[in-house]
Amino acid sequence: MSYYDPKDLRKFGRITEWSETLGEKFFDYYNSVFKEGALTPREKSLIALAVAHTEMCPYCIDAYTKDGLERGITKEEMMEAVHVGAAIKSGASLVHGVMMMNKVNKLDS
Amino acid sequence: MGQFKSLQSLHKRQSPLAQTEHQLKILEDGIFTSGEAPRFGDRIQQTLGGALKTTQLDILQVNLGYMCNQVCAHCHVDAGPDRKEIMTKQTMQHCLEVIESSSVKTLDLTGGAPEMNPNFRWFVTQAKAKGVKEIIVRSNLTIIVANKKYHDLPEFFARHQVHVVSSMPHWTKEKTDRQRGSGVFEDSIKALKMLNDVGYGNPESNLVLDLVYNPSGAFLPGDQDDLCQDFKRRLDEGFGIKFNGLFALTNLPISRFLDYLIASDNYEDYMWTLVESYNPAAARAVMCLNTLSVSWEGYLYDCDFNQMLEMPINHKSQHISDYEPEVMDGRLIKVSQHCYGCTAGAGSSCQGAVT
Ligand code: SF4
Ligand code: SF4
Numbered sequence: 001m002s003y004y005d006p007k008d009l010r011k012f013g014r015i016t017e018w019s020e021t022l023g024e025k026f027f028d029y030y031n032s033v034f035k036e037g038a039l040t041p042r043e044k045s046l047i048a049l050a051v052a053h054t055e056m057c058p059y060c061i062d063a064y065t066k067d068g069l070e071r072g073i074t075k076e077e078m079m080e081a082v083h084v085g086a087a088i089k090s091g092a093s094l095v096h097g098v099m100m101m102n103k104v105n106k107l108d109s
Numbered sequence: 110m111g112q113f114k115s116l117q118s119l120h121k122r123q124s125p126l127a128q129t130e131h132q133l134k135i136l137e138d139g140i141f142t143s144g145e146a147p148r149f150g151d152r153i154q155q156t157l158g159g160a161l162k163t164t165q166l167d168i169l170q171v172n173l174g175y176m177c178n179q180v181c182a183h184c185h186v187d188a189g190p191d192r193k194e195i196m197t198k199q200t201m202q203h204c205l206e207v208i209e210s211s212s213v214k215t216l217d218l219t220g221g222a223p224e225m226n227p228n229f230r231w232f233v234t235q236a237k238a239k240g241v242k243e244i245i246v247r248s249n250l251t252i253i254v255a256n257k258k259y260h261d262l263p264e265f266f267a268r269h270q271v272h273v274v275s276s277m278p279h280w281t282k283e284k285t286d287r288q289r290g291s292g293v294f295e296d297s298i299k300a301l302k303m304l305n306d307v308g309y310g311n312p313e314s315n316l317v318l319d320l321v322y323n324p325s326g327a328f329l330p331g332d333q334d335d336l337c338q339d340f341k342r343r344l345d346e347g348f349g350i351k352f353n354g355l356f357a358l359t360n361l362p363i364s365r366f367l368d369y370l371i372a373s374d375n376y377e378d379y380m381w382t383l384v385e386s387y388n389p390a391a392a393r394a395v396m397c398l399n400t401l402s403v404s405w406e407g408y409l410y411d412c413d414f415n416q417m418l419e420m421p422i423n424h425k426s427q428h429i430s431d432y433e434p435e436v437m438d439g440r441l442i443k444v445s446q447h448c449y450g451c452t453a454g455a456g457s458s459c460q461g462a463v464t
Binding site: 006010041042066069070071072074 | 279281284322324325326328329330331332335336339378381385
């Protein structure tokens with residue numbers, strides 16, 4: 001059995017039960033973040049989907065795939081968003097290659 | 110909707126789900142019997158402080174028959190070319206008598222493809238003559254281009270100022286065809302252009318063309334206004350098509366959509382989604398409060414969904430020929446777990462979101 005159970009996502013709201021104030025602050029914040037602002041909820045949904053993948057959070061992937069479908073976001077748009085996340089993630093690994101190069105250059109004259 | 114596809118009605122396939130008792134049993138079981146989720150009847154009782162009851166008759170929704178030129182995957186009517194059930198002229202006559210003698214403001218014609226009923230045009234003309242304020246036709250669009258004899262439907266609609274409400278699940282061919290059958294997208298676009306050509310969708314004309322969006326799978330519709338803007342932009346940019354408004358409808362877990370939910374292993378999750386999205390404000394505005402649904406045989410139902418589940422109204426008059434005003438006077442509405450589809454999120458009715 002996996003550590004992750006899809007049914008647990010439904011229990012997320014119960015987080016408030018063991019710490020009401022902090023839990024509610026979190027959900028207030030969370031809900032405010034996704035409201036229409038300088039970015040549209042549609043754009044925010046795609047960002048959330050990309051981050052869900054870089055964080056590799058199965059709950060968030062389920063939630064924001066469904067959210068995207070509800071908003072009429074196409075699978076091509078979703079996949080492009082995932083690639084943006086993946087590109088940043090791989091870029092973030094690769095850019096550390098400069099550290100390796102610096103170190104080699106310093107140590108190995 | 111993935112690999113799930115079938116080009117025949119449940120009736121034709123002799124699926125056990127063609128039996129409404131079987132559907133109702135599935136709806137009553139599972140998370141509702143185990144006590145994990147509250148039953149709709151209890152939930153709405155809590156919201157309203159009493160049972161769900163009718164208020165008055167504003168909309169008479171008449172199902173002219175289950176015959177249809179399409180076999181959409183989600184169809185809650187289980188309609189298709191193999192369904193031969195069609196309303197007779199005599200039953201239409203009874204409907205006209207009710208229109209004349211009651212407070213009905215809107216006659217809402219549905220099916221199947223209502224235009225396929227041979228007496229469709231006669232009925233519209235007569236209802237207009239009786240002075241009903243608004244006539245809605247739920248047109249699947251493709252019927253307009255399906256056969257030469259239907260090509261002049263846009264002119265007919267325009268002449269009688271019929272409010273056209275048409276299904277358009279998505280502005281992409283792929284999603285539309287997957288849900289409604291291959292070639293449907295292109296035919297729908299052709300039909301929409303024909304409607305635009307006679308003045309439908311032009312804000313300066315008084316001819317109203319609304320689109321109906323319903324999700325292509327096991328998820329809820331998003332915000333109706335956002336979807337409307339999206340559709341307006343895409344259909345205009347891509348095809349030069351104009352329309353007035355968009356109704357975002359939730360798929361109710363009955364008939365072919367229930368079949369899809371079960372076959373794709375989405376049923377329980379979908380029911381949870383509906384239960385968890387229960388919106389008390391939507392519950393106070395469900396369409397059965399002021400709508401009466403008439404079947405092709407003339408029997409009366411709280412709504413089109415209860416008609417498909419064969420749950421007759423809770424009144425001694427069961428047929429349009431016996432209609433009396435008391436039918437709409439605080440009649441107890443019959444509910445089951447499918448009703449959660451009407452109260453999820455922004456709510457869902459034949460006129461779209463209710464909140
Ligand atoms: S067009 Fe409408 S009635 Fe016909 S099969 Fe599709 S959903 Fe059902
Ligand atoms: S399914 Fe019918 S009876 Fe149930 S809430 Fe919706 S409109 Fe009313």
